[in-house]
Amino acid sequence: MTNSPFSSGRRPPLVAHLLLLFLLVCSFSLSHCDELQPLLDLKSAFSSSSSPSAFSSWIKGKDVCSSFHGIVCNSNGFVVEINLPAQNLSGIIPFDSICSLQSLEKLSFGLNSLYGKVSDGLRNCSKLKYLDLGQNSFSGEVPDLSSLVGLRFLSLNNSGFSGDFPWKSLVNLTDLEFLSLGDNTFNPTTSFPLEILELKNLHWLYLSNCTIYGEIPSRIGNLSLLENLELSQNKLIGEIPYEIVNLKKLWQLELHENSLTGKLPVGLGNLTGLRNFDASSNNLEGDLTELRFLTNLKSLQLFENRFSGTIPEEFGDFKDLVELSLYQNNLTGNLPQRIGSWAAFVFIDVSENFLSGPIPPDMCKQGRMTDLLMLQNNFIGGIPESYMNCKSLNRFRVNNNSLSDVVPAGIWSLPNLSIIDLSTNQFEGPVTSDIGKAKALAQLFLSNNRFSGNLPAELGEVSSLVSIKLDSNHFVGPIPESLGKLKNLSSLSLNDNKFSGNIPSSLGSCTSLSTIDLSMNSFSGHISENLGYLPILNSLNLSNNELSGEIxxxxxxxxxxxxxxxxxxxxGQVPDSLAIQAFDESFMGNPGLCSESIRYLSSCSPTSRSSSHLTSLLSCIIAGILLLLVSFLCLLFVKLKRNKDAKHLLKSKSWDMKPYRIVCFTEKEIIDSINSHNLIGKGGSGNVYKVVLSNGKELAVKHIWQSSFSDQANCRTSATILTKRKTRSSEYDAEVATLSSVRHNNVVKLYCSISSEDSNLLVYEYLPNGSLWDQLHTSRKIEMGWQIRYEIAVGAARGLEYLHHGCDQPVIHRDVKSSNILLDSDWKPRIADFGLAKILQDGHGHGVGDSSHVIAGTLGYIAPEYAYTCKINEKSDVYSFGVVLMELATGKQPNEAEFGENKDIVQWAHSRMRELKGNLKDMVDPSISEAQVEDAVKVLRIALRCTAKIPSTRPSMRMVVHMLEEAEPYNFIDIVVKKECEN
Known part of the structure; x- marks a missing residue:
């Protein structure tokens, strides 16, 4: 009998191989199923609010390694990397799931909108070598990291973490080469975390702005591989340790905004590879001689210290130096004359020192210089002619020096110049007509010099001008009529010159003017009544001239x-509204004036007016003519009243109604309600009226005049004004463009616009609880509990998030403030007043860098970069909203005397946070209940992030909404009820 091939217990080689292959395939298949599920969990966690393009290739059934975007596998087909930085992701990372990927070595989620707490599941990613969670909006503490022993790269900067950082867990991470923890509000350390000093493989250390106290330890010098060391914006004290000179590989050293003292360490010049050195805003002293050997320096920032002595002559030979900022020190001597001659120099700021000698001539030799700031020194000589060709120059400030001679003509016409400040020097000669080519010029400051000649008419072509200060010079002749074209001009100071002629009536067209000072000149003739139509004029000085006629x-x-x-x-008579105590001395030296209430002026009784009989007679004649005119108009009105059909025809032809929502009213109902009895408010762009329809529905109507003169309450009888061409209000256009298409529960509803030849009416929903400002700061103030304040914060944030991220074309509001957040009967907020809004050109961030030479907004809410550069983007709104959050949490106004001179709530809050070492409870409004102070602190921390000085470090409004949702307070009523039940 033949034996069966299986009877002996041995399998033929072919069958054995097939069986082994089958087992391998099954094992491989099961393993890869295990790999797929965590990735699908990750996709699911972000699917509701993230960019669809990030996961469009993550489809079940496709090969993970070859098809999934951002996924890298090893040769065995196991996932080793998840790379999804800057993908607009929003959600909570499911670490418990993705850390089940046993071969995972890299997680890159930086620059997204991720939120929530990082779970302890992160510990299970034990093979990680690279972890980037930076630039997100997480909350809570960083979990223990001690299990991630293979980690080489760790970035958690600007990610919203708070509480205690697990410094001790770093001791196990001895392979770390890159460590970035800055820009988080960790609990303060009592001293520099010594665990850092055990990481001998570190190349990059970023610990800026994470609340580190104490001295920089001398053992920092043992981290000999360091190339980048950043410890800025902390509370470091003491001297820079000498041992820092052992870090021979350093190319960047950032120590700014601490409280460091003493001199620069001897031997610092041995760090010849140093490219960027910033120790600004400390209390350092001594001279700069140690720096003369740092020939590779590209950027040197030592401003706001106590350095003295001269600037080393060697700086003039630094071939790569492009940024030099030494302002607010005690430096003396000359600037090296070759400075900036080699590289494409970008800016110099040596202001507020005691420097002397001439201005170096070649700092714009490469045509890249943007800022030349040398104010408040003792520089002498003239402006070198070489700067006439510096077309890149944006700011030119040499005020408060001893400079002289005629300004080279080409300086006036530099195309990108936004500010030219030559004040308090000894310059002479004219302002040339070339200034008409300076199309970007916003601020022209020439005060306290010896400039002379006529003011060129071409100055009126510089439409970007915001401020003109030419006081205390020798200018002559008339003010050019062309200045009336300057619609953005807010301040005009021409006092103490030799100007003459009439004050041009065209100045009445400069509707942004808030300050006019024409005193101490030789102006004559009557004062133009057009000046009285300037809508926001706050200060007017026409004293010490030869003006005549009546006020x-x-x-x-x-x-x-x-x-x-x-x-x-x-x-003539001083108008009663001006005859007040505040202006008690404003009419002295005018013997022809009279008043019944100003003590030093004669009475306006008939006997005292005998000397001005001719004036009185003329006044009577004019009054008679006006009386006849009024009588005629009254007769005409009666006739029209009797002819209803004619009146209806007039109305239908005069007014154009454009609905943006379904409306249940007519234009007549609205127009007939625009009267003084229904006036409920006045704003910068128009009066607001409350209208109650016949069906009981309440509306708010803003009345905006189209005329360039915005006296909205009175008929204008001046023939000059009546003949001026009326132009549509820019506030009206911005409001309609924004609100006509916006649909969001937290943005005010615009029902329709009704426009005529000279007026615009905007019809909104009526919000009975007024503005948030009213409820926080005025006589209408009520004691709002934290729950209401929190809900207002979240609702307003959602409205702004929609404007920034939800519209087809993102909208920048530009005037976010508590008075522009209105409240309905249920205290739900609406973002309102879009008169300054800008709609970006597209949804791809092209609005960044959008500029306006008018600094729109309200003092205390304006982002610092906007006032400084006139550049705006969505982060400007974020800053302003941060101020609103501070108002809600602290109960304080944006500007209060207790903050100190020239300080606002933002500066106060950031300073107070440092003083309190992160314990913010003392900053919370005392009217908020003790049980909810911690909840208010959470929102205050968000406000501090929103008001960061650097725009890029502020969260987006989408991230702000997520952070606020994470900060939701416990329901206090439920807590009380629960305690009562327990008792």
Missing amino acids: PTTFSKLKLSSFDLSNNRLI
């Missing part, structure tokens, strides 16, 4: 805090 009656409408017409030749 225009239009001045009665002005809301002035400063006013002076003294020492002129004015006659």
Whole structure:
């Protein structure tokens, strides 16, 4: 009998191989199923709010290694890397799931909008070598990291973490080469975390702005591989340790904004590879001689210290130096004349020192210089002619020196110059007509010099001008009529010159003017009544001239805090609204004026007016003509009243109604309600009226005049004004463009616009609880509990998030403030007043860098970069909203005397946070209940992030919403009820 091949217990080689292959395939298949599920969990966690493009290739059934975007596998087909930085991801990372990927070595999620707490599941990613969670919006503490022993790269900077950082867990991470933990609000350390000093393989250490106290330990010098060391914006004290000179590989050293003292360590010049050195805003002293050997320096920032002595002559030979900032020190001597001659120099700021000698001539030799700032020194000589060709120059400030000679003509016409400040020197000669080519110029400051000649008419072509200060010079002749074209001009100071002629009526067209000072000149003729139509004029000084005639009656409408017409030749009665104690001395030196309430002026009784009989007679004649005119208009009105059909025809032709939502009213109902009895508010762009329809529905109507003169309450009788072409209000256009298409529960509803030849009406929903400002700061103030404040914060944030991220074309509001957050009957907020809004050109961030030479917004809410550069983007709104959050949490106004001179709530809050070492409870509004102070602190921390000085470190509004949702308070009522039940 033949034996069966299986009877002996041995398998033929072919069968054995097939069986082995089958087992391998099954094992491989099961393993890869295990790999797929965590990735699908990750996709699911982000699917509701993330960019669809990030996961469009993550489809079940496709090969993970070859098809999934951002996934890298090893040769065995196991996932080793997940790379999803800057993908607009939003959600909570499921670490418990993805850390089940046993071969995972790299997780890169930086620059997204991730939130929530990082779970302890991260510990299971034990094979990680690279972890990047930076630039997100996580909350809570960083979990223990001691299990990640293979980690070489760790980035958690600017990610919203708080509480205690697990410094001790770093001791196990001896392979770390890159460590970035900065820009988080960790609990303060009592001393520098010594665990860092055990990481001998570190090449990169970023610990800026993470609340580190104490001295920099001398053992920092043992980290000999360091190339980048950043410890800025902490509370470090003491001297820079000498041992830092052992870090021979350093190319960047950042120590700014601490409280360091003493001199630069001897031997610092041995760090010849150093490219960027910033120790600004400390209390360092001594001279700069140690730096003369740092020939590879590219950027040197030592401003706001106490350095003294001269600037080393060797700086003039540094071939790569492009940034030099040494302002606010005690430096003396000359600037090296070759400085900036070699590289493409970008900026120099040596202001507020005691430097002397001439301005170096070649700092713009390569045509890249943007900022030349040398103010408040003792520089002499003239402006080198070489700067006439510096077309890149943006800011040119050499004020408060001893400079002289004629300004080279080409300086006036530099195309990118936004500010030229030559004030308080000894310059002479004219301002040339070339200035008409300076299309970016916003600020022209020439005060306290010896400039002379006529002011060129071409100055009126510089439409970007915001401020002109030419006081205390020798200018002559008239003010050019062309200045009336400057629609953005807010300040005009021409005092103490030799100007003459009439004050041009065209200045009444400069509707942004808030300050006018024309005092101490030789102006004559009557004061133009057009000045009384300037809508936001706050200060007016026409004193010490030769002005005649009466004070225009239009001045009665002005809301002035400063006013002076003294020492002129004015006659007639002082308007009652100006005859107040605040202006008690404003009319001195005008013997022809009279008043019943100003003690030093004669009475306006008939006997005292006998000397001005001709003026009185003329006034009577004018009054008679006006009386006849009024009588005629009354007769005409009666006739029209009787003819209803004619009236209806007039209305239908005069008004154009454009609905943006379904409306249940007519234009007549709205128009007939625009009267003084229904006036509920006045704003910068128009009056607001409450309208109650016949069906009981309440509306709010903003009345905006189209005329370039915005006296909205009175008929204008001046023939000059009536003949001026009326132009549509820019506030009206911005409001309609924004709100006509916006649909969001937290943005005010615009029902329709009703426009005519000279007026615009915008019809909104009526919000009975007024503005958040009213409820926090005015007589309408009520005691709002934290729950209401929190819900207002979240609702307003969602409204702004929609404007920034939810519209087809993102909208920047540009005037976010508590008075522009309105409250309905249920205290739900609406973002309102879009008169300054800008719609970006597309949804791809192209609005970044959008500029306006008018600094739009409100003092205390304006982001610092906006006031400084006139550049705006969505982060400007984020800053302003951060101020609103501070108001809600602290109960304080943006500007209060307790903050100190020239400080606002943001500076106060950031300073107070450092003083309190991160314990913010003392900053919370005392009216908030003790049980909810911690909840208010959470929001205050968000506010501090929103108001970061650097725009890129502020969260997006989408991230702000997520952070606020994470900070949701416990329901206090439920807590009380629960305690009562337990008792």
